[in-house]
Amino acid sequence: MPMEPRTNQPEVWKKGQQVVANYNFPGSSKEDLPFKKGDLITIINNTKDVNWYKGKNESGQEGMVPATYLQKRKEVQLHAMPWYHGSITREQAEDLLQFKEDGVFLLRDSVHFRGDFTLSVVYYNKVEHYRVILRQNKLEIDGGDCQFQTLIDLVEHYTKDADGLCTRLLQPLQKKGSSFSAVSVQDFESGGWVISQKDLQIYELIGKGEFGDVYKGTYRNQGVAIKELKDKERAGQAFLKEASVMTSMRHPNLVQLIGVVIGDTIQLVTEFMGKGNLVEYLRSRGRSVITKKDQIDFTDDICSAMQYLESKDLVHRDLAARNILVNDNNTAKVSDFGLAKYGDYSAEGGKFPIKWTAPEALRDNKFTNKSDMWSFGILLWEVYSFGRVPYPRIPLSDVVMHVERGYRMEAPDGCPQEIYNIMMQAWEIDPKQRPTFKQVLEKLNNLRATTV
Template identity: 50%
Template sequence: FLQKVWAPGTQCIAKCDHTKPKKQELSFRKGDILTIVCDGESKGAYKAKHNKTGEEGLVSASSVREREAIRIDPKLSLMPWFHGKISGQDAVQLLQPPEDGLFLVRESIRHPGDYVLCVCFQKEVIHYRVIYQENQLTIDEAISFHNLIDMIEYYMKNKGAICTILSKPKRKAGTKSAEEELSKGGWLLDMHLLKLGDAIGEGEFGAVLQGEYMGQKVAVKNIKCDVTAQAFLAETTVMTKVQHKNLVRLLGVILNNGLYIVTEFMAKGNLVNHLRTRGRSVITVHHLIQFAFDVCEGMEYLESKKLVHRDLAARNILVSEDNVAKVSDFGLAKVDLKKNDNAKLPVKWTAPEALKQNKLSNKSDVWSYGILLWEIFSYGRTPYPKMSLKDVTEQVEKGYRMASPEECPPSIYVLMKSCWEADPGKRPSFKKLKEKLEKELRTAGSL
């Protein structure tokens, strides 16, 4: 039985208690999360850091298991206690037999837009109207919340204006608690260990902040809206499945005031701004080919996992302190593409068959990669300069393709054009593109 070798940074979960450590060993309890620091001197041992206490010491490989990916499951809910539009009578039926602190939340039928918190107390079910005003939720107007998750969290710790502390959620049939699944998988982080810093970017859903988690620099997305947070849960489950040096790494999730998604920190920001602010005088053609190669490696890995990114563009590529480009924002990445969900597709980056028939595949990602190459070799210019979106769609359909960026190596332009074949079947795979870029790197390196 060969023990898998774990790279530094691998997150593991303790399979048992180890509370009486020998000298140099780490103390931990079952379920604790430990990060591998490096190999131990002896066989089957690792030096690891305890994610809660920050202590370091030796652990035996047999007493820990690697953190596992979370199944992408539509039943996974951040709000398993939310039952949608049901009547007050239905709520009472669901909360039988009544026990103090058993609760659920439903949509108010009488007051559309409001909610009702239904709580059992002394064999009765009490209904509290939750008023939605000025983008906030409140029961007693003394305290307001951004969203339901926040409100329930508060009343699970404080009695406030209600009859009793909420202690037991009544789950909607068929849902699973995302919190429990994330915790079991080892992806739930501790809010108390997160220090938040300045905003470093702005997504459609809210700010991206810089932060620190147990001494490590991190980037944090905080999604306050319930519905968006639920949608981002899918992105997060995709990120638990993928690990590659050219993909931005998920460190974990915090459920507190909505959803916090914690990823590794990429010091040099996104690739568009990186290229625009430094320009030709700092960034050589060899650097450009290296960025293109990095992205291609990350995409080849996604292709091998049958994952489609759907929003590949230089704005979604981040650059690390040591100039490695990594693919981020699996916000639209889906495993199952049969569902026709008209997410706002970025027209200038999207393949014609994806725009017209919503046919998204690794081959439509390859088309987007061609546009990304054009962005890289034009030092961050916006594709199809001076053309409206309508013109782009019509002209591309008729066979128009962008001209080569200034001073772009002809062989790279040939690659770009191969990504823009009208027939998806004629476009190269990322595997093929990677081989060609490897040759380019060797040539550029020897110049």
């Protein structure tokens, strides 16, 4: 028997909307679509009864579904942490807090214990330092009795009660410049994004990265890619931030997040893209296999996704052929949102791929949709050169100098003039002179319609 569903008024859902099951539903007639807790259902149509919809499961089976057993998947939001100062030393923290009032505080990375933190707080003209230990995915003050899921939860607790500290946390010392943000595991749970490890089967390793390895697998008989975090202490928040960005996006040319596994390790589960990344696909097939039609299809797909990100004021910051994946139907999809950020963004001390990054982003660490457009121009060059590395005859150390002096790559052999014109517009030194993705998409749509 299913669990008792919620009794509040159900939400109104639109055709094509994806919802997640909160309870098991065995069905009571042949018209019903049975499902289990955690299943994803796509709404096909509403009915005269607001409590029932026609839905489709991930296997394509259709039937009637009760609204009260389902919930809309919610976007997972990032929470600002203006009091978190990152990797600063004890001495730097004391300098920042010098002459401040009692209860002024900041949090920073632990100098001696990687993955832990230090809470520094002023009390009677002295700065007291407390080690914050990360143990089994929970945070606690060394010697304290309480455990917390996030730094945000910890700070909130000690602003209400000193609970063993020298004083309550009364006023945060805000970090100058761009502040850090965090995401809570509970937000993934309440948003309907957490899936069960037992529903995953992992088969083979298909990719390796700095923080995580990618495996091919299945989720409830659906082919998926599973990105598994290597070092939770070092990069758990970065991993979850990438997932949080993906919860806010739904577009046919963006790799879709299916869910997140939270346990001894963190896993991001996404749709499986059978032909791998675009740069390897271009290099391995070459001119003998890839047609002009394939090239315009790929570029149009990518631009469509980027126009969607642009419309949401989302900056990708790492657009390149290596971060485009191709499925078995030859559809290209933008992936790897590990660096993605809403709005204008400046990153302190970030490492970025020089050959793909706009001059103003390299110079001022300022990333916008217009810097993404510069990267799109480089990506176009990759597509039409069949995966060659950009600036092939220029040493990496000299690329920035050549570009700022006005050098631009020549059109690849066989590249249509219309495409090269878009590249040159994307590489305008003044970001304001570069086109929008919406403007470029209109040109590519026209080219796609006339390319055979």
